[in-house]
Amino acid sequence: MIIDLHSHTTISDGTLTPSELLAHAAKQEVDVLALTDHDNVDGLEEAAEAAKRLGIRLINGVEISTMWKGQTIHVVALNVDPTYQPLRDGLQKICEYRGWRAEEIGRRLAKKRIEGAYEGAKAFAKGSLIARPHFGRFLIAEGYCKDMREVFKKYLVRGRPGYVPGKWAELEDAVNWILGAGGIPIIAHPARYRLTAGRLRTLFAEFKELGGLGIEVVSSSHSPDECNTMAAHAIRAGLLASQGSDYHGPENKWVELGRLHAMPEGCDVVWESEYWPAEPSV
Ligand code: AMP
Ligand code: MN
Ligand code: MN
Numbered sequence: 001m002i003i004d005l006h007s008h009t010t011i012s013d014g015t016l017t018p019s020e021l022l023a024h025a026a027k028q029e030v031d032v033l034a035l036t037d038h039d040n041v042d043g044l045e046e047a048a049e050a051a052k053r054l055g056i057r058l059i060n061g062v063e064i065s066t067m068w069k070g071q072t073i074h075v076v077a078l079n080v081d082p083t084y085q086p087l088r089d090g091l092q093k094i095c096e097y098r099g100w101r102a103e104e105i106g107r108r109l110a111k112k113r114i115e116g117a118y119e120g121a122k123a124f125a126k127g128s129l130i131a132r133p134h135f136g137r138f139l140i141a142e143g144y145c146k147d148m149r150e151v152f153k154k155y156l157v158r159g160r161p162g163y164v165p166g167k168w169a170e171l172e173d174a175v176n177w178i179l180g181a182g183g184i185p186i187i188a189h190p191a192r193y194r195l196t197a198g199r200l201r202t203l204f205a206e207f208k209e210l211g212g213l214g215i216e217v218v219s220s221s222h223s224p225d226e227c228n229t230m231a232a233h234a235i236r237a238g239l240l241a242s243q244g245s246d247y248h249g250p251e252n253k254w255v256e257l258g259r260l261h262a263m264p265e266g267c268d269v270v271w272e273s274e275y276w277p278a279e280p281s282v
């Protein structure tokens with residue numbers, strides 16, 4: 001059984017449409033797929049239709065950009081009701097902030113004599129929300145950088161000219177929207193934040209206190225070592241373990257849908273927990 005609980009489409013910063021993503025999932029023999037676009041649930045309907053046609057079990061998800069003690073933390077919501085109004089309102093506000101932030105990134109890059117970055121990123125986003133990779137695609141297309149790695153290092157991370165500090169949803173609010181929408185809150189790719197072990201423990205304890213239920217133990221952003229470290233954290237904190245590729249499309253040759261490190265021993269996996277939705281009876 002191949003289970004991949006983190007993926008993106010053109011609805012956010014992925015490069016495949018929801019239908020194309022599901023077709024690719026079928027090719028990769030994925031049995032259970034969560035679509036978790038950043039801050040937006042608009043791809044779920046198209047994905048559901050394609051999933052039904054292809055016999056793939058689709059989990060309605062979203063990856064919410066949040067803040068915790070000044071640090072950006074992504075929270076993956078699994079099995080949410082996308083019509084739940086407080087969730088929709090919360091995501092709407094994040095997307096409004098994204099709009100302003102994209103213009104601000106454009107202004108900051110203009111000061112570095114990079115003209116038209118906002119318009120360029122917007123064109124790559126094709127009417128969807130604008131995320132940093134859209135700026136990346138513009139900067140690569142215009143010859144400012146050779147690849148995404150260089151884009152982030154040179155322009156888009158903290159301390160670089162195009163960096164705008166996030167003003168995302170509070171972690172607590174995001175957890176409440178997810179729980180209210182009947183979903184499972186999961187901390188995405190925890191090893192990516194470069195937090196010390198002590199700070200991670202605090203994050204996980206506070207997240208659990210708020211009603212958070214799990215963390216991504218296995219992620220394409222994690223090395224096998226980091227998967228083991230996060231497994232130990234999950235077990236210690238009494239949190240469920242999730243796994244996902246964080247697939248954004250075929251351009252990234254290092255990440256493939258449904259291809260994941262093995263889940264370390266001893267974890268309580270989310271898909272075998274009491275919170276996991278029962279198989280729909282057809
Ligand atoms: P944003 O939500 O607009 O801040 O954009 C964050 C997205 O950028 C993530 O979801 C990744 O898809 C991508 N990303 C973040 N850091 C890097 C990096 N160092 N290299 C390539 N892509 C990255
Ligand atoms: Mn992304
Ligand atoms: Mn993320």
Ligand code: MN
Pocket residue numbers: 006007008063246
């Ligand atoms: Mn993601």
